[in-house]
Amino acid sequence: MRNRTVEGFLEDLATRAPAAGGGAAAALHAAHGAALVALAARLGAGEGPDEVAATVRRRADELRGSALELVDAADPVRVVTLVGQVLALAETLRPVARRAVLGDVAAAAEVLRAAAGTARVRIEAALPGVTDAAERADLLEVADHVDDLVLRAAKVTAAVREQLVR
16 A cells, blocks of 8 residues: 555555455555544644653554555454554543644544444454354454444544534
8 A cells, every 4th residue: 555546546446456445445544543643743732741742643653554554454353453552542642632633633533433433344244254153253352342442433523522612
């Protein structure tokens, strides 16, 4: 994905290109969320120590790279894990972010919610082909965890909206 254009990726997604599909889209959503968190952190913290913003920025940049690698791997389990990590950064940054970047924090939460939901559907779509009971249980546990991620993302967005209307 790193060397492809957005237009090229979307073209592949719209056609029958191998490796393009919901898993790739979920990973790209996760990368998008990490990029938005990094952007908000780069613009600094408004009410907290700059170290918080610097730590969030560094980790968000790392996770963006990891998510981009997953676009080609289309591994929905790893996407769900990564979404949780990026969402934790958004939760850390939101209370101290400058008002000017709160919209970016909420946008990150929303694309992370999409990433998690899409990854869950990819996991559920694969379940009929999983015959190993332990592997199936592990996949179901990951899929169940998405409800928590979706709720957390919604809480970030709601908190941002509340901050903006004050």
